Amino acid sequence: MVGPCTSAAFGRPNLGVEEAPEGSDYVRVFLSEAEDSPQVRDQLRKRLAGLAEATGEPALAGLELAFKRLPPEDWATSWKKSWKPFRLRPLCLLPPWDERDVAPGELRLSIAPGGSFGSGRHATTRTCLRVLTRRIRGGERVLDAGTGSGLLSVAATLLGADSALGFDLDPHSAAAATALAEDNGVAGRCRFRTGGFECLEATDGAFDESGRDFDVVLANIYSDVVQAHARDLAARLAPDGWFAFSGCPTQHLEPTVAAIEAAGLVIEEPLRRGRWHTFVGRRVQAGGAQE
Numbered sequence: 001m002v003g004p005c006t007s008a009a010f011g012r013p014n015l016g017v018e019e020a021p022e023g024s025d026y027v028r029v030f031l032s033e034a035e036d037s038p039q040v041r042d043q044l045r046k047r048l049a050g051l052a053e054a055t056g057e058p059a060l061a062g063l064e065l066a067f068k069r070l071p072p073e074d075w076a077t078s079w080k081k082s083w084k085p086f087r088l089r090p091l092c093l094l095p096p097w098d099e100r101d102v103a104p105g106e107l108r109l110s111i112a113p114g115g116s117f118g119s120g121r122h123a124t125t126r127t128c129l130r131v132l133t134r135r136i137r138g139g140e141r142v143l144d145a146g147t148g149s150g151l152l153s154v155a156a157t158l159l160g161a162d163s164a165l166g167f168d169l170d171p172h173s174a175a176a177a178t179a180l181a182e183d184n185g186v187a188g189r190c191r192f193r194t195g196g197f198e199c200l201e202a203t204d205g206a207f208d209e210s211g212r213d214f215d216v217v218l219a220n221i222y223s224d225v226v227q228a229h230a231r232d233l234a235a236r237l238a239p240d241g242w243f244a245f246s247g248c249p250t251q252h253l254e255p256t257v258a259a260i261e262a263a264g265l266v267i268e269e270p271l272r273r274g275r276w277h278t279f280v281g282r283r284v285q286a287g288g289a290q291e
Contacts, residue, residue, distance in 0.1 A: 013068070033069075041067060086121065088129045091155060093120055096183065107158050110183050111151065120151055123273040124246040128220050131244045131271070131280055132156050136216070141165075143200075143214040143236055145229075146221035150177025150192055156216065157186040165214075167193040167200065197232045213238035223248035223256045230263035237265075237283055246278040253277055 009028045012019060020026050031040070045065055052061035085094045092102045093109045102108045111120055120129070132152065138160035144153040147166025150173070156164050166177055174192040181190040193199040217237045219226055226233070226245050237243055243265060248256045260267060260279055269280040 030070075088126065088133055091129060091133060091158070108184075109151075109155060109158060111149075111180065112183075120149075123276040124220050124278060125151065127271055127273050127276070127278040128152055128218060128244055128246050129155055131269075131278070132159055135242060135244075135280075136160055138162075140215040141213075141238075142216040142218065145197075145217070145219040145233060146225065147177055147192060148173055148220070150180045150190065152218050152220060153177065153190050153192070154181050154184050154186055156218075157181075157189045158184060161216070162189065164190045165193070165200070166190070167195060167197075169194070169196060197229065200236070213241065215241040217241065217243040218245075219243075220246040223252040227252075227256055227259040230259040230265070234263040234265050234283065239283060242268075242280065242282050244278060244280045246276070248277040248279070250275045250277065 009030075010025050012026050013028060017026075048063055048065050051063065052058055085092065085098060087093070087106070090105055090107050091109050092106045093111050094100070094102075096110050096112055120126070129152070132155050136156055136159040140156070140161040142153060142156045142161045142164040144150070144156075144164055144166035147153055147168045148170070150166050153164035153166045154177075166173075168174070168177075171194055174194050177190070177192040178187065181187040181192075214236050215238050217233050219229075219233055226248065230245075233243065233245070245256075245260065256277075257267065257279070260281075264284050265281055266284045267279045267281040271278040271280065
């Protein structure tokens with residue numbers, strides 16, 4: 001195809017169009033109206049007409065080309081039509097524009113999907129959220145390594161954790177996470193920093209975390225990062241605390257488990273959703289018994 005054409009899609013353009021004949025399909029490419037011209041259309045027709053000869057595939061001879069102007073639409077927000085809220089009771093995740101009341105006993109977690117940090121629907125995120133709903137008792141201090149959007153930190157504080165500190169190497173994470181905490185009314189109990197484990201040594205008033213342990217340590221990150229930093233994560237876990245590490249695909253299962261156990265942690269609850277594994281557990285005493 002020529003330069004101005006962007007992405008391609010397959011299948012009939014709408015339900016009012018008949019299905020393509022057996023062995024055939026509709027192919028749609030998209031052209032900016034600013035790039036459209038009679039010359040561009042002629043060039044597309046010529047290339048299509050020569051496709052059979054260029055590829056040596058006779059079935060591509062005689063293909064038809066039609067142009068249709070798309071109706072005006074705000075493509076930046078049209079994805080909202082297909083995004084559906086979901087529940088991980090007592091959490092109910094809703095977009096900011098959805099003003100419905102949640103059921104009695106549920107906690108509204110307002111999240112704006114569509115950004116670079118996702119919508120919360122990924123298997124690893126959903127599993128971590130489920131773990132939080134079952135294990136947070138109230139009053140915990142939470143560390144959220146690789147916090148991304150800050151979703152796990154915000155969820156933990158909504159569920160009753162006393163405070164959450166998240167950090168991430170992504171320079172956009174802290175601002176996005178802070179905004180999420182503000183939207184959910186827990187900004188006073190969440191702090192977010194940019195950097196790796198070294199950023200935990202910074203002083204920040206009530207959030208001076210230098211040398212302090214956490215009741216809960218979360219890490220929903222790539223499994224190679226868990227492998228490389230399992231000891232760093234374990235070092236920040238309080239003696240009677242618990243951890244939840246996720247982001248491990250099946251092909252990385254053995255080395256990730258080995259790294260977690262080598263860091264002095266015991267996996268109490270291995271969880272799996274599709275090809276993604278999550279590990280929940282506690283520290284091990286020097287003698288080998290679980291604390």
